[in-house]
Amino acid sequence: MTNTTIALEPISGPSAWRGDELAGTTEWIYELAPGEIADLEAAGRKLVADDPDLRTVTAADYPLPACTRLNEESGRQMDTGRGFILIRGLKTEEYGDVLAGAIFFVMGLHLGQPIGQNQMGDLLDHVIATSDKTLADEGAKPSRVRDRLPFHSDSSDVVALMCLRGAREGGASSLVSGTTIYNEVLRRRPDLAPLLLEPFHWDWKAQDPDAPENTYSSPVVSYVDGIFSVYAGMSMIFSAQRFAEVPRLTPEQTQVLNLFDEISQEPGLALDMNFQPGDVQWLLNYAALHSRTGYLDFPEPERRRHLLRLWLKRDVGRPLVEKFGKHVVTMGEPAGGLLPGGRFAIADAAQPNFEWGN
Template identity: 85%
Template sequence: MTSTALEAISGPSAWKGSDLAASTEWIYELDAAERADLEAAGRRFVADDPDLRTVTAADYPLPACTRLNQESARQLDAGRGFLLVRGLDTPDYGDVLAGAIFFVLGLHLGRPIGQNQMGDLLDHVIATSDKTLADADAKPSRVRDRLPFHSDSSDVVALMCLRGSKEGGASSLVSGTTIYNELLRRRPDLAPLLLEPFHWDWKAQDPDAPANTYTSPVVSYVDGVFSVYAGMSMVFSAQRFAEVPRLTPGQVEVLNLFDEISQEPGLALDMNFRPGDVQWLLNYAALHSRTAYTDFPEPSRRRHLLRLWLRRDVGRPLVPEFGKHVVTMGEPAGGVLPGGRFTIAEAVLPNLAWGN
């Protein structure tokens, strides 16, 4: 049953960064048996060289990682909405083995989906030029700027750190539940507007999209389950299309207030990735961002994260057409273009022309 969510939402997803920053409860430390299991599975994956589009979790079981996978699933589906897994020795593995381990871990939590026009299932967060977000054609994953809080185009977004930055570049998470509760406390008259559909700029996210926009509410509250989808710049950008209804003053106010609250001190949790760290994040529970950073001058030492987008079908109740529901299981909106990388040795190499 859909609810109007006019009362504060309680539960583990309603956290504040200031409360978590002094603890390690959100970090899962691998033990020796788990690490050995992952390394063995990764080496077999590299040797087998499977097609990333067809390989499954059943092909690469992880018998020693039952506790890890259960805790990852619990935190995503019914916990804080995120987990940091620590203990992989990626500097010793090399990028191919590290990427293989990351991909196998991802298979045990969901189904990888395409992240760009080429249909790549493993993508990269790495600065490929000196562009900034002020440049019209800049891609957020390929610049060094601080990013606004947003949701990605999947159920789960996962990151593995291969190399950190010289300075900055902390991963920032903020609870969507906490933002909503605070907005509801301040402006109960505006909060219901977040449950109504907004138009989101599809072309800005994917130039080959078959339509200018798609629609989704910011908030879904069904059967007591709260979910959020945000990235307000895409709502404001959609106003450039003549067919999109103009935002009302109340809608403009509530979207701006949502963003303002997300930036307030104490709400976000900043985490400085170490090489080998893996972050799981449920897009419906928390928004993510990144602080600005400075790279090392050598290209081989650039800050470099691997990224997976996962479809996680566990029956989460959502209002119809919530989030970026237009994303298909295996392909981007316009179909896979030539140049996709579907073996692990190819996939771990970033396309340095992408984002230039």
């Protein structure tokens, strides 16, 4: 599929939201019913008892008969709604991390196929500060520091988070609508907006040190058959300029990339979610960008801010321009192949790997 020119009119629909309009509502929060909670807990306990290789399990192995409405609403919001949903009501503080991780993994199985997130191929990863590094430090991993993160897309169709423990202060999950950002670019600079549909070079080496090529290419915006999708993380486009073989960005390209980033940071656009333990957030990467506010941890290691993360492949036939997003990753496998040390049993996967990402 190829990009078609977007008419110079704003894109409408449920994905074109503003955070300041949603913040005073609960329409984006799904409160679990007692029967749904019981169903999820039973499936999680079965996964813990079975102790399978997580790479082999399917949704059919762990049915959720009471969660039909939950799964349908989660999928609808991601695919054709706002692009995200927050699920609330799980009692993770009572479960312990292993059962919580098992429940989260089963939930993911019913919405897509979990894919590897790091060089070891781990299907369940952790967002937890493992050192006092900052993003400015060489080798720092965004999921392992406490800094505020820029808005970006991940290397999957869906990214999901489960909160085990919140921060002492800060650490809100921030989402912003890609459609709303594009509409603002279009309103302010209609001459520059179409450039976002053209391919840019992205720094592949900065994302995967063992990548076989320095860069890959993708547009920021896909518009096929009337469906708008976004893929962003402008720092990777600017970083790709370090390679001599990459064409230099034109002044107009630089302007539109900077404008896109500037708009994403403007007051009122983003929705900040202060996670409660047990909250689960599902996000379609093509609809919204995500970030995190900076935070302070509790001094005790066992009370550190700790989120579990899933990346899912979710194939619902969404039309996308060819080679859109991080298309160079097949099913999430790292460019250089899997390294030893992957954790594919739930008891291991639910615990952070402190030997990686420090």
